[in-house]
Amino acid sequence: MKIAVVGASGMVGSRVVAEAERRGHHVTGVSRGTGGDATDRVFMDTVLSGVDGVVVATTGTTTTTVLDAVLAARTRVIVVGGAAPLRTPDGTGLVLDDTRYVPAHIRPVAEASMRQLRECESHRADWVYLSPPALLEPGERTGTYRRGTDVLLTGPSSISVEDLAVAVLDELENPGEDRRFTVATRVPAAG
Template identity: 35%
Template structure:
């Protein structure tokens, strides 16, 4: 497949890039600093600004699927506003480019921990991540109203961490997955496995899903 990957040099995006290339896909990496990516078979890198809908539309045109690991950066003061604006731009550009399939990696904050209660609203949710998590939650809410794209939103386990690619994990839906009494964990490498599995064999079209060990 011909994949456009937004955010390919980030923590999640780099894992997605590795998994996609190892599966033999043709990947266009859309990043702020393409010089950070070494030349590899199957990879082309373009400098991109996700806030520029017109330019992004042209860069997405001709791809089979858009994978978005967009994140403005946790140190950005207005991360929530940038997250929402960037997500809207990616959706608009995908539609304008005629790419029907959009897969988005978001956060765990919008997963439910009790009826009517999401993780982000729980006592003890880390304050330093709340603005970014709120941006991701609102991005998901916007996608839920989107009928022009075959979108999928992947929320990781509560703990997303470095670790090996095992290919062995549980899938879930709207609720935070637990391991006993503790919130679940997942490696970023296995998160990439799950998203590329969904890319190749869609099972969650116009739905959110999650995963954990």
């Protein structure tokens, strides 16, 4: 596959690039240091020409530009957002509004992920929104994970960035039916 990764030098994007290359895909990375601007529609149209899939691992103004370019290119995009739009496990509301998951100092970032999902929902592009669990940090690549839809997975609500990248590539290679999904570390079976 030919894959474009927007935010290729960031924590998530760099792991997605590594996982895609590990699987033998051709990757075009877009980041601040690549000499192009992901908010420039003409640039993004050029970058996305002929790609089979796109991964957005950024927030902010790039999302709408990429969605517009993806629609024109007639390809699919996976937007790696945040956990804020997920429903809480107890069904009382959104993760965004639960201080157990989103303390006050994190709220601006969480609100940005809500806006990003709303941009996707209002767009005609072929998008999928991936919400990580409550804790996402560098770690070991196990190659396994649990998958859910729009409810925060707990027990634990964490995953390594490396395993999140595995989930992203699995979705690109074998698309699921959900427009939104989440993942978390696979819990070992009780023995």
